[in-house]
Amino acid sequence: MRSRQAIALLALVGLFVALYLWLHALGFGGPIKCGASGGCETVQTSSWAAFLGFPVAFYGVVGYLAVLIVALGSLRPAALAQPGWDRLVLVLSSIGALFTAYLTYVELFLIHALCRWCVGSAVIITLIWIVSLFSLRSPATRIDRGASQPLRGPPA
Amino acid sequence: MNRFYMMVGVLAVVLGIGVFALLKTGGASAPAAAAGAPPTVVDDSFRGYTLGQENAPVEIVEYLDFECPVCATFATIQMPTITEQLINTGKARWRFRDYPLPIHKYSRFAAHAAQCAGAQGRYFAMQEQLFSHHQWAQTGKDPSSLFRDLAQAAGVDLKAYDACMEAGRYAGRIEYSRQEGDQRVVDGTPTFFANGKKLFPNLRRLPNSDDFKSLVDSIIAHTSAKPAARPARR
Numbered sequence: 443m444r445s446r447q448a449i450a451l452l453a454l455v456g457l458f459v460a461l462y463l464w465l466h467a468l469g470f471g472g473p474i475k476c477g478a479s480g481g482c483e484t485v486q487t488s489s490w491a492a493f494l495g496f497p498v499a500f501y502g503v504v505g506y507l508a509v510l511i512v513a514l515g516s517l518r519p520a521a522l523a524q525p526g527w528d529r530l531v532l533v534l535s536s537i538g539a540l541f542t543a544y545l546t547y548v549e550l551f552l553i554h555a556l557c558r559w560c561v562g563s564a565v566i567i568t569l570i571w572i573v574s575l576f577s578l579r580s581p582a583t584r585i586d587r588g589a590s591q592p593l594r595g596p597p598a
Numbered sequence: 599m600n601r602f603y604m605m606v607g608v609l610a611v612v613l614g615i616g617v618f619a620l621l622k623t624g625g626a627s628a629p630a631a632a633a634g635a636p637p638t639v640v641d642d643s644f645r646g647y648t649l650g651q652e653n654a655p656v657e658i659v660e661y662l663d664f665e666c667p668v669c670a671t672f673a674t675i676q677m678p679t680i681t682e683q684l685i686n687t688g689k690a691r692w693r694f695r696d697y698p699l700p701i702h703k704y705s706r707f708a709a710h711a712a713q714c715a716g717a718q719g720r721y722f723a724m725q726e727q728l729f730s731h732h733q734w735a736q737t738g739k740d741p742s743s744l745f746r747d748l749a750q751a752a753g754v755d756l757k758a759y760d761a762c763m764e765a766g767r768y769a770g771r772i773e774y775s776r777q778e779g780d781q782r783v784v785d786g787t788p789t790f791f792a793n794g795k796k797l798f799p800n801l802r803r804l805p806n807s808d809d810f811k812s813l814v815d816s817i818i819a820h821t822s823a824k825p826a827a828r829p830a831r832r
Contacts, residue, residue, distance in 0.1 A: 447602055454606060458613035462620055470621050474743060481747050491733075517602075555747060 443522060445577035449531055449570050450513035453506050456566040460502030463559055467497035474559075481555025490548045498545065502563060505538045509570060528578040535571040542567050631766025632710040639777060640770040647721045649681065650691030655821055656792055656814045658690055661697035661779045663787040664708030664728050665735045668804055672788055673729040679807035690814050694725070696772045697779040697787050704734075704741055709772045711745045714762035715754045723752035792817065 466474050467486060476482035485491065491498055509531060516527030542564045549556050646659070662669045684690040696713075698705040708728055715724030727748035728734075734741040749759045762768070782791065790797040790805065792813060798805050 450606065451609065454609055455613065458610075458617050462617045465617070465621055475620050476743065481751075482743070514606075554751065 443517065445573050445580070446513055446516045446527070446531075448573050449535075449577070450510060450517065452566050452570050452573070453510035453513055456563055456570070457503065457506035457510055459559055459563050459566065460499050460506055463499035463563075464497055464503050467491065467499055476558055481549075481553075482557040482559060485549055485553055485555050485557040485560060490545070490553060501541065502538075505534065505541075505567075509534050509538070525578065528574060531574040532571070532578055535567060535574045538567040539571045631769060632714075632763045633704065633707040634769070635706070636766065636769035636773050638770065639773045641774055642771055644771055646693045646695045646775070647716055648691055648693045649722070650685040651688050652691070654685075654688055654691040656684075656690040656817050657693060658797075658810070658814075659693045659695055659791040661695045661775075661782075661784045661787055661789045663697055663699045663702060663705045664712065664725075665702035665705035666699065666787045667732065667735065669788045670729045670732040670735070672804055673725070674732075676805075676807045676810075680810050683807060683811055684814050689818060690810075695779065696775040697784050697789070698772065698776060699787060702735075703738070706769075706772060707741070708745070710763060710766065710768055711749060711759075713768035713771060714759050715749055715752055717762060717767075718754050718758060720749075720752045720754050724749060724754065727752045 463474075463486070474482045474486060493501065512527060512530050512534065515521060516524075516531070521527055545560065546564055549560060662673075680690075680692070685692055696709040698709055712721055712724045712728060715721055728745075731744070731748060734744050746756060746759070750756055779789070783796070788804075797813065798809065801809075
């Protein structure tokens with residue numbers, strides 16, 4: 443269960459990182475806050491900043507929101523013993539990690555600029571992927587037996 | 599479990615406030631001294647950065663606006679061929695003059711960024727950065743932070759760059775160039791002159807590298823001037 447809680451918290455942080463980048467891409471606020479030597483504007487104004495007509499950060503918002511919803515759903519007592527939730531989070535985080543790996547490649551080798559927010563998001567999705575892998579190998583009920591009892595059938 | 603959901607709620611509120619604060623405060627903004635027209639115009643005898651040999655038989659003067667998309671297209675699509683065919687072969691020298699159009703909010707600021715980079719010998723690297731990352735011109739957002747990134751990518755020392763931009767050191771030079779363009783009846787960007795004569799006045803499209811090759815070859819054929827051997831950047 444602890445790993446599912448960790449995934450939910452990580453997804454929440456990732457959601458707000460992506461939300462900030464998305465709102466900035468939509469024109470809200472001033473120049474992006476990126477530190478003295480960051481390359482966020484370079485990355486955000488490059489031709490790779492949009493994918494299929496939407497800002498890349500929009501996919502981050504959707505992805506993190508999906509992981510957050512699934513992680514919170516998996517924490518319901520009825521869902522604790524069901525490993526399907528872990529598999530779903532692993533699938534979602536794998537897609538996110540692969541997409542992030544591609545974007546990091548684009549930043550490093552095509553744009554030649556690194557955005558700190560993107561690096562932060564890359565770290566978060568990688569952590570989610572690692573924790574979801576761990577969670578799948580160690581189901582919630584075995585990790586924290588005392589925290590919540592799995593559902594049992596009706597008494598005979 | 600309840601404690602966990604409380605933690606999620608508190609974290610969501612804190613992060614929400616953080617995002618709101620980030621959007622509210624923004625980052626650096628364009629210094630007025632570099633972004634606007636100066637109160638006085640000074641002639642510092644600077645007549646634009648040039649590409650090519652001093653003794654090239656043909657000098658092309660280009661009046662450009664950094665925010666103008668056509669100028670960006672010309673710089674990124676046509677200039678590489680022109681550089682290879684005409685400038686590197688010593689047939690032509692290219693002089694870049696600023697002509698920031700009043701309809702463009704940040705073109706004067708971009709020209710100033712290029713001049714501040716030029717003070718460190720990085721004008722052409724900065725020009726390339728400004729034109730090849732030209733999406734800034736379509737967003738309408740303050741490009742101050744981006745220009746710092748571009749200046750850094752162009753190899754510019756940011757401390758000196760910041761001081762130069764803050765002081766608006768070359769605002770007078772840019773305005774002088776613009777007024778010079780007015781006197782030469784520059785009516786849009788890019789506008790070109792070859793050996794003092796306005797080019798392509800009736801052309802209804804952006805001139806390409808072939809147009810310039812024909813033109814330069816024609817001028818050289820008429821003057822029988824010898825092309826120089828090596829290119830140079832000033």
